[in-house]
Amino acid sequence: MDRLLVAIGRDLGRDARDGGAYVxxxxxGTRIKVLCVDAQGVWLSVRRLHEGAFHWPRSGDAAWSLTREQFAWLVAGVDWQRLSRATSALPKII
Incomplete structure (x- = not known):
């Protein structure tokens, strides 16, 4: 938990106490850890998939943000990026 807090400050240049959750x-790709800091302390949650892998953004992205719905799909192991695409970006059927 402490190493993850250090990584947030060092690698992302952010304060872990900013109210965000860090994944x-x-x-x-079979396990994720979610780290949150509140006024009383630090929360660490771990989720492991028995089959498949969590769908992650491109490897070059150090930080990104998700909506509540996207986060719910991420922790469920669903490809949230495909579900989140704008319908205007999809090919039109003529």
Missing amino acids: FRNRS
């Missing part, structure tokens, strides 16, 4: 994924 970290292992290399294989």
